[in-house]
Amino acid sequence: MTGNTPAFDSASFDSAILRETLGCFPTGVVVAATRGDNNAPVGLTINSFTSVSLDPPLILWSIALSAPSLSAFREHPAFTINILSKEQQSLCMQFAKPSDNKFKGVDWRPGYQEAPIISDALAVLQCKTYRRYEGGDHEIFVGEVIKMDFTDKKPLVFHRGQFVELADEKI
Ligand SMILES: Cc1cc2nc3c(=O)[nH]c(=O)nc-3n(C[C@H](O)[C@H](O)[C@H](O)COP(=O)(O)O)c2cc1C
Numbered sequence: 417m418t419g420n421t422p423a424f425d426s427a428s429f430d431s432a433i434l435r436e437t438l439g440c441f442p443t444g445v446v447v448a449a450t451r452g453d454n455n456a457p458v459g460l461t462i463n464s465f466t467s468v469s470l471d472p473p474l475i476l477w478s479i480a481l482s483a484p485s486l487s488a489f490r491e492h493p494a495f496t497i498n499i500l501s502k503e504q505q506s507l508c509m510q511f512a513k514p515s516d517n518k519f520k521g522v523d524w525r526p527g528y529q530e531a532p533i534i535s536d537a538l539a540v541l542q543c544k545t546y547r548r549y550e551g552g553d554h555e556i557f558v559g560e561v562i563k564m565d566f567t568d569k570k571p572l573v574f575h576r577g578q579f580v581e582l583a584d585e586k587i
Pocket residue numbers: 445459460461462463464465478479480483484485486508511512513514515574
């Protein structure tokens with residue numbers, strides 16, 4: 417960075433181009449899940465998940481301040497990170513739109529602090545909420561990993577606004 421970087425100007429800033437630019441970075445796809453009112457399971461599709469620290473074991477993800485499910489994640493002390501397999505594209509879409517019963521037809525079981533574990537996920541991290549940070553129009557959740565499991569299923573991958581398959585060949 418040079419000292420000449422202009423100050424952020426929201427009037428001329430193009431958030432559509434920012435979205436497209438960020439979309440060039442391929443990610444996995446995750447359902448973050450917790451418990452809400454009356455202990456109901458709550459979850460949403462995210463791709464903002466990433467690893468943070470090995471000691472202590474920390475991960476993070478972010479949620480839009482406008483997301484109806486935010487209050488459940490703020491209030492419950494734990495959540496799960498369910499990393500989706502390439503067979504779980506329809507589940508991904510089911511959790512990517514607002515609904516009172518996103519878990520309808522979904523096979524799941526309670527994990528740490530009753531946070532939902534989605535069956536057949538590629539991998540699951542069971543987390544205690546460690547810190548929450550303000551992040552512009554999102555809130556950043558840092559989780560301490562309490563328990564984890566993984567399989568050798570193939571991941572669901574999101575790149576430039578669509579789902580793609582990971583090539584098996586090493587380069
Ligand atoms: C591939 C993909 C990735 C997404 N990543 C995020 C994310 O990281 N954070 C977020 O708040 N919403 C993300 N969303 C949008 C939410 O899934 C969507 O807004 C959902 O309706 C939120 O759940 P809620 O309405 O029950 O709160 C993503 C959607 C898709 C399809």
